[in-house]
Amino acid sequence: MPLGLIALALGGFGIGLTEFVIAGLISTVATDMGVSIPTAGYLISGYALAVVVGALGLTPVLGAWRPKRALLALMVLFVVGNALSAVATGYGMLLAGRVVAALAHGAFFGIGSVLAASLVPADRKAGAISIMFGGLTLANVLGVPLGTFVGQHWGWRATFALIALVGVVAAAGIAALVPDATAETESGGQAGPARPVGRAATLRAELLAFRNRQVWLSLAMTVLVFGGMFGAFMYVEPLLTRVTGFGESAVPWLLVLFGVGLFAGNLLGGRWADRALARTLVVLTLALAVSLVGFALLSGSKVGSAAMLLAMGFFGFATVPGLQMRVLGHASGAPTMASSANIAAFNVGNFLGVWISGLAISAGMGWTSPLWVGVAFAGLGLVVLLVATASERRTSAAEPTATGAPEPAEQPVAATPVS
Numbered sequence: 065m066p067l068g069l070i071a072l073a074l075g076g077f078g079i080g081l082t083e084f085v086i087a088g089l090i091s092t093v094a095t096d097m098g099v100s101i102p103t104a105g106y107l108i109s110g111y112a113l114a115v116v117v118g119a120l121g122l123t124p125v126l127g128a129w130r131p132k133r134a135l136l137a138l139m140v141l142f143v144v145g146n147a148l149s150a151v152a153t154g155y156g157m158l159l160a161g162r163v164v165a166a167l168a169h170g171a172f173f174g175i176g177s178v179l180a181a182s183l184v185p186a187d188r189k190a191g192a193i194s195i196m197f198g199g200l201t202l203a204n205v206l207g208v209p210l211g212t213f214v215g216q217h218w219g220w221r222a223t224f225a226l227i228a229l230v231g232v233v234a235a236a237g238i239a240a241l242v243p244d245a246t247a248e249t250e251s252g253g254q255a256g257p258a259r260p261v262g263r264a265a266t267l268r269a270e271l272l273a274f275r276n277r278q279v280w281l282s283l284a285m286t287v288l289v290f291g292g293m294f295g296a297f298m299y300v301e302p303l304l305t306r307v308t309g310f311g312e313s314a315v316p317w318l319l320v321l322f323g324v325g326l327f328a329g330n331l332l333g334g335r336w337a338d339r340a341l342a343r344t345l346v347v348l349t350l351a352l353a354v355s356l357v358g359f360a361l362l363s364g365s366k367v368g369s370a371a372m373l374l375a376m377g378f379f380g381f382a383t384v385p386g387l388q389m390r391v392l393g394h395a396s397g398a399p400t401m402a403s404s405a406n407i408a409a410f411n412v413g414n415f416l417g418v419w420i421s422g423l424a425i426s427a428g429m430g431w432t433s434p435l436w437v438g439v440a441f442a443g444l445g446l447v448v449l450l451v452a453t454a455s456e457r458r459t460s461a462a463e464p465t466a467t468g469a470p471e472p473a474e475q476p477v478a479a480t481p482v483s
Contacts, residue, residue: 069195071234071241072176075139076199078234079172081207081227082146082165083111087298088212088319089220091305096220097155101302102422107162108298109422112415114163119170119408123401126171131179132242136235138168138175143231150224161224170411173197174404177388179242194334194385198327205323209316216312274395279402281452282391285445286409287416289349289387292441293380295417296356296434297322300373303431308369321370325377333382337389342453345386349449352379353442360435384410417441 086093086107094104126134145165152158173196180196207230215223274280304310304318336344355375362368388406395402421434 067241069180069192071237072135072180072196073199073202074237075135075172075176075234076196077203077207078139078199078227078230079142079169080200080203081211081230082142082162083115083169084203084297085208085211085215085223085227086111086162088208088301088315089215089223090298090301092215093158093220097158099155100426101299102426105298105418105422107159109415109418110159111162111166111169112411112418114166115169115411116408116415118167119174119404119411122167122171123174123404126175131175132238134175135172135238135242138172139231139235139238141165142168142172143228143235146224146228146231150221150228152221152224166411170404170407173407174401177403177407178392181392188338193388194330197330197381197384197388200330202323202327205320205327208323209319212316212319216316274402274405276394278394278452278456279391279405281448281455282387282394283405283409284448285345285349285452286387286391286406287413288441288445288448289352289383289413290380290410291413291415291417292356292438292445293352293376293417294414295421295441296359296376296438297380298414298418299421299425299431299434303363303434304369304373307363307431308366309364310366310369318370318373322373322377325374326381329378329380329382330384334385336382337386341386341390341393342449342456345383345390345449346446346453348379348383348386349442349446352376352383353439353446355379356435356438356442360432360439363432363435413441 090101090104090107093107094101097104122138126137129137142165145161145163145168147161148164149158149161152161176196177193180192211223211226214226300322301315304315305312310318333344333348336348355372355378359369359372359376362372387410388403391402391406391409417434417437421437424433424437425431
C-alpha cells in the first residue's frame with residue numbers, strides 16, 4: 065500500500081473527527097450555550113453547508129496548485145477553525161469556528177480522492193478511495209468516542225483543542241508522506257511523477273463534464289443516501305439516552321459500535337464496488353432503509369438499538385466508495401471538480417437530513433422521527449439509483465446496436481486520474 069494513502073487517511077481522520085464528534089456532545093453544548101437541541105443542530109447543518117461552499121469554491125482555485133501544497137493549506141484552515149471553536153465564548157463564535165474548519169473539508173477529500181485513485185492500478189481505485197475514507201470512518205471508531213469522553217469529563221472546548229492538535233499531526237504526515245504529484249504510468253497505472261492535479265484541464269473543461277445527466281443523478285443519489293443515514297445519526301445521542309434508556313456514560317461505547325460499522329462497511333463497500341458497482345449500490349441502499357426501520361421499531365430495546373446502530377453505520381458507509389466512484393466514472397474528464405462536487409453532495413444530504421429531522425423533533429414527532437426521515441431519504445435514493453441504472457443500461461445497449469459490436473458485460477466504474 066502506498067504510504068501516501070496513509071497520510072491521506074490521517075487527514076481524513078482529523079476532518080471526520082471534526083464533523084462527527086458534535087453528535088456525541090450535542091446535549092452538552094446545547095445546555096452550556098443555553099439553546100435547544102435543534103438549535104444546536106445548526107452546528108452540524110452549518111458545518112455541512114460550509115463544506116459545500118469550500119468544495120465548490122476552493123477546489124477550482126487549489127486545483128491548479130501542487131497537490132501537497134493544496135492539502136497542507138487546507139489543513140492549516142482546518143486547524144485554525146478548530147482552535148477558534150476551542151476558545152469560543154458564545155454560540156456564534158462556535159458556529160464560526162465550525163464554518164472555518166468545514167471550508168477545508170470538501171476540497172481536501174475532492175483533491176485527495178483523485179490523488180488516492182492515481183496511486184494504484186485501475187482495478188483497485190475504489191479500494192484506494194475507501195482507504196482514504198477509512199481515516200474518516202476510523203475517526204468514528206476511535207476519535208468520536210474519545211472526543212465525547214473528553215467533552216463529558218473536561219468540557220467540549222477541550223475536545224476541539226484536541227482536534228486542532230490532531231490537525232497539526234495530520235499536516236505533518238501529509239508533508240512527510242504525500243508526493244508532490246502523481247499520475248498513472250503508461251505500463252500499469254502505478255503512480256509516478258507528473259503535473260499537479262487540475263493543471264492538465266481548464267476549469268471550463270471540468271465544468272463541461274456536468275452536462276452529463278448521469279453525473280447529476282449520481283450526485284442526487286449521494287444527497288439522499290447520505291442524508292438518510294446522517295440525518296438519523298446526528299440526533300442519535302438524545303434518542304439513546306431519552307428513549308432507549310442508556311446512561312450518558314454508555315454513549316461513547318455505543319459510538320464505538322457505530323464507528324466499527326462505518327469502518328467495516330467502508331472497506332467492504334470499496335471491494336464490492338470494484339466488482340459490481342450498480343448491484344452493490346442497490347443492495348446497500350435497500351439494506352440501509354431496512355436497518356433504519358429496524359432501529360425505529362427496536363428503539364425501546366437496548367440490545368436491538370445497539371445492533372441497529374451497528375447496521376446503520378455499516379450499510380450507510382458501505383455506499384460511500386461506490387457513490388464516489390460512480391460520479392467519477394461519469395465525469396472522467398473532470399475528476400477533481402466531480403469528486404469535490406460529490407463531497408459537497410454528501411454534505412448537502414447531511415444538511416437536509418439534519419434540518420428536516422430537527423423540524424420533525426421540534427414539531428413534537430418524537431426522538432425516533434429522524435430515523436423515519438432517514439427511511440424516506442434512503443427510499444428516494446433507491447428510486448433515483450434504479451432510474452439512473454436503467455437509463456445507463458439503455459444507453460449501453462443502444463451503442464453496440466449502432467456499431468454492430470456485442471454488448472459488453474457490466475464492469476466496475478473506475479476513476480480516470482489526471483495526468
